[in-house]
Amino acid sequence: MAITLKINGENTKIDAAPGTPLLWVLRDHLKMTGPKFGCGVGQCGACTVHFNGTPVRSCQLPHDEVGDAEITTIEGKEGKAANAIREAWIAADVPQCGYCQSGQIMAATALLEDNPKPSDDDIDTAMTGNICRCATYMSIRRAIKDAAKTLA
Amino acid sequence: MLPRFLSPDTADYAATLSIPPLSRRGFVKASGAFALGITLIGRMRAEAAGSPLKEVAGGDATPSLWIAIEPDGTVKITCHRSEMGQQVWTSMAQIVADELEANWEKVEIVQALGHPKYGDQNTDGSRSVRYNFHRLRVAGAAMRTMLETAAAAHWGTTLANCKADQNYVLRPSTGDRLSFGELAAAAGKLEIPAEADVNLKSRDQWRYIGKEIPSLTVPLIVRGQGTFGIDVDRPGMVHAVVAHPPQVFGSVGSVDDAAALAVPGVMQTVQLPTPEAPPLFQPLGGVAVVAMDTWAAIQGRKALNITWQDGPNAGHDSDSYRELLQENTRNPGAVELDRGDTLTALSNAPNKLTAEYYVPNLAHSPMEPVHATAEWDGDTLECWACVQDPQSTRGVLAGFFGIDPDNIKVNATWLGGAFGRKSKPDFVVEAAFIAREVGKPVKVTWTREDDLQHGYYHAVSAQRLEAALDDDGNCRALLHRTAFPSIGSTFNAAADQGAGFELALGASDNPFEVPNLRLEVGKAPPHLRIGWLRSVCNIQPAFAVQSFADAMAHAAGRDPKDYLRDLIGSARIIDPNTEGATYPNYDASLEDYPIETGRLTHVLDKVAKMAKWGRSLPKGHGLGIAVHRAFLSYIATVIEVKVTNDGQLSIPGIWLAMDAGTVVNPRHARAQMEGGTIYGLSNALYGEITAKNGAVVQQNFPDWRLMRMSEAPRAFEVEIIDSTSRPAGIGEPATPPAAPALTNAIFAATGKRIRSLPILGPTGETLNLES
Ligand code: FES
Ligand code: FES
Numbered sequence: 043m044a045i046t047l048k049i050n051g052e053n054t055k056i057d058a059a060p061g062t063p064l065l066w067v068l069r070d071h072l073k074m075t076g077p078k079f080g081c082g083v084g085q086c087g088a089c090t091v092h093f094n095g096t097p098v099r100s101c102q103l104p105h106d107e108v109g110d111a112e113i114t115t116i117e118g119k120e121g122k123a124a125n126a127i128r129e130a131w132i133a134a135d136v137p138q139c140g141y142c143q144s145g146q147i148m149a150a151t152a153l154l155e156d157n158p159k160p161s162d163d164d165i166d167t168a169m170t171g172n173i174c175r176c177a178t179y180m181s182i183r184r185a186i187k188d189a190a191k192t193l194a
Numbered sequence: 195m196l197p198r199f200l201s202p203d204t205a206d207y208a209a210t211l212s213i214p215p216l217s218r219r220g221f222v223k224a225s226g227a228f229a230l231g232i233t234l235i236g237r238m239r240a241e242a243a244g245s246p247l248k249e250v251a252g253g254d255a256t257p258s259l260w261i262a263i264e265p266d267g268t269v270k271i272t273c274h275r276s277e278m279g280q281q282v283w284t285s286m287a288q289i290v291a292d293e294l295e296a297n298w299e300k301v302e303i304v305q306a307l308g309h310p311k312y313g314d315q316n317t318d319g320s321r322s323v324r325y326n327f328h329r330l331r332v333a334g335a336a337m338r339t340m341l342e343t344a345a346a347a348h349w350g351t352t353l354a355n356c357k358a359d360q361n362y363v364l365r366p367s368t369g370d371r372l373s374f375g376e377l378a379a380a381a382g383k384l385e386i387p388a389e390a391d392v393n394l395k396s397r398d399q400w401r402y403i404g405k406e407i408p409s410l411t412v413p414l415i416v417r418g419q420g421t422f423g424i425d426v427d428r429p430g431m432v433h434a435v436v437a438h439p440p441q442v443f444g445s446v447g448s449v450d451d452a453a454a455l456a457v458p459g460v461m462q463t464v465q466l467p468t469p470e471a472p473p474l475f476q477p478l479g480g481v482a483v484v485a486m487d488t489w490a491a492i493q494g495r496k497a498l499n500i501t502w503q504d505g506p507n508a509g510h511d512s513d514s515y516r517e518l519l520q521e522n523t524r525n526p527g528a529v530e531l532d533r534g535d536t537l538t539a540l541s542n543a544p545n546k547l548t549a550e551y552y553v554p555n556l557a558h559s560p561m562e563p564v565h566a567t568a569e570w571d572g573d574t575l576e577c578w579a580c581v582q583d584p585q586s587t588r589g590v591l592a593g594f595f596g597i598d599p600d601n602i603k604v605n606a607t608w609l610g611g612a613f614g615r616k617s618k619p620d621f622v623v624e625a626a627f628i629a630r631e632v633g634k635p636v637k638v639t640w641t642r643e644d645d646l647q648h649g650y651y652h653a654v655s656a657q658r659l660e661a662a663l664d665d666d667g668n669c670r671a672l673l674h675r676t677a678f679p680s681i682g683s684t685f686n687a688a689a690d691q692g693a694g695f696e697l698a699l700g701a702s703d704n705p706f707e708v709p710n711l712r713l714e715v716g717k718a719p720p721h722l723r724i725g726w727l728r729s730v731c732n733i734q735p736a737f738a739v740q741s742f743a744d745a746m747a748h749a750a751g752r753d754p755k756d757y758l759r760d761l762i763g764s765a766r767i768i769d770p771n772t773e774g775a776t777y778p779n780y781d782a783s784l785e786d787y788p789i790e791t792g793r794l795t796h797v798l799d800k801v802a803k804m805a806k807w808g809r810s811l812p813k814g815h816g817l818g819i820a821v822h823r824a825f826l827s828y829i830a831t832v833i834e835v836k837v838t839n840d841g842q843l844s845i846p847g848i849w850l851a852m853d854a855g856t857v858v859n860p861r862h863a864r865a866q867m868e869g870g871t872i873y874g875l876s877n878a879l880y881g882e883i884t885a886k887n888g889a890v891v892q893q894n895f896p897d898w899r900l901m902r903m904s905e906a907p908r909a910f911e912v913e914i915i916d917s918t919s920r921p922a923g924i925g926e927p928a929t930p931p932a933a934p935a936l937t938n939a940i941f942a943a944t945g946k947r948i949r950s951l952p953i954l955g956p957t958g959e960t961l962n963l964e965s
Contacts, residue, residue: 058489062490066487066488070487070489073427075422075424078424081895115418128417131412135862135865138866138869141422142610143415166903170903172902175560175613175873176561178865180868
């Protein structure tokens, strides 16, 4: 049954089997491949999108339970915090392979939107759900702080 | 709509794959319009008359193979290696663009198809820069010379009066200049110069090599752009996942797919052929579920009702296998290296020290599990996949399907991490097989469960070290026994022990200046697919030998760093071949890349200084040190740990000194040092793949655990030794010293010696501090 979801500010019609997680709707149906598949069990954060501004695991969210919430993916995420994060990411070359990074950026952006001056401990708490096998953690921590400075 | 991923042989590939001039301004979508005016410098000439640069050291340096300059001055550089986060797009481009005198803002990357014309494309072994440094410099310099020659002809002057400079050729005496874009067509008609007529820049003229040039991929990544294996889309494409047999060489007894076919979106199932030994890069067999989307395929797989037939590995169990390996190191093995008379020295020794070490099987677990898309058109096949070697993938496909390689195109996408897993193209063959059965383009997704349960694992190993110590605690003799299933067993069913090429990774090149040294290897029959994982067999000897050095220092009552330095001894060059070993030296000559013990002690001294080795530490803190040569680079690591009374472990700081010869991009080299170290630490702390009844037990991240942000060190300092030596490996060599530096630090902090990995395991929260 087709339903309509609000994704990156646009009403988007979706015709997927009931219960299909948002991740696969985004990737396979809407060809929005920014959110990645890393585990499918809510453990890695590669699939992170914003649900009314809050980072969620799209692999764990049935698309037919989204309702009228606003979904934002890396492709559509804009705003001061997002841009500061992107610039800091580019300035420091944070990503290695990049596969986890859309999730990292969505998590880091939500952190800064919520807390413009995060401490190391705040960063650990906000970011520890996002695994990076390339281990860009040290760069991520530095870049979040750099981004925070530009927002100050 | 354009297909999302096009090959360089497709007319408008530039529209999707090339990257815009790199600036901090952000991403601008490249226009496909200029593709019409493309000028491939020298290509016609090179192909008609032959190129004098076909056999430059490292391979073909014919400029047209690597560089195309368009009328608008865009410089397209072909990258024949796979981008997996090591920033090979950037490093290859830095080398070419520097010698070419290209303006960096004009550089775009074209990802090469797999083809023998590029020479080696196997992006593993930490050797992209090492293999290609010289020939890409020659290619860039040759094209620069042709552009200068074309300008000289235009102005009616001599070559000496023309000088390439940032996408222009200048004539300083008159102030005239012509752009590369204006000169491209004329330059393309010129003879390609011979290597002797090409002037490479001197080091002090380098603009890009050795500089912190920003990544060419990052501006795309931060927008969720770029195409990984999982992101490939083709018109009419369907999705598949495969239920693989639980054991290697297990097979499908019977299958009832009625419930699977009833899942909405599921289209059909396909039974795959059961492979025969050895594993090679054959698909594992099983049953594929083909569906409209990935989720439906996964649900369909769950609904399959398969009775599996046990294969020859059914009895394999990690617990009993560990005992077998340990037993095989308690008895003499085949001698791989023999110096002096170790056995006599050991039996006469006043003091002896013995220790046993264990490292389990490990899984690569790149964040992107393997993915491949295959599309047939009659007898021709095109694949898009996250492969480390598109060229060998093409060969494997040709062999499997019995078709001419010229009828196969393999596109390497970006790789979401690889670490050795993606140089085994079994998953691409799987996709091609299913696509042929289905008659549509098929993308095969490996879930995390597939990735962990059906990999090519890093070999489990047992090791035993015995030392004869004199009255001052100095090591007079060292016996090192090791047993691990060989990578060779993946290619040869009869291979039942570690081979010389594997022992040459950190075991037979033991740098200790001890009068008696003996390396023996014991039997280890294979039961899983064994592969190479970041730093390969260096992992186990570095852990054992560097841990044992620390233990010997403790037995001697000496400082571990000083003791380790004395073990390495004088600055000299060693050659394991002279002591019975087979030593390929990472496929480099020992003349070009000798084993220099002085470089080991240099990084050791350097890192000790960085970490302020010997400083007084708070209670519960300890420093551990390790040094290792791998992939022709020399790395020393110091780790500081903090262990609370109840065994909570954290890592406040890491210091690392690296001598990798000439470094093309220090910023990205530092990232590899951090990443390689954490990779080693994560595996050492948590990583363990085990088998029961031949099947891998671990399924997903809850039971295969990786280091997370909150566990990562707050301080990580890397120092790169300034060097004019030839470039050596960067991607892997930081991994081996990480584990022993950590366990040595834990010993320093707690007195607890860890000889068996993992330290904590998937569920462990605290160290068991009882001895
Ligand atoms: S894919 Fe969703 S958390 Fe891993
Ligand atoms: S950058 Fe590769 S997994 Fe994070």
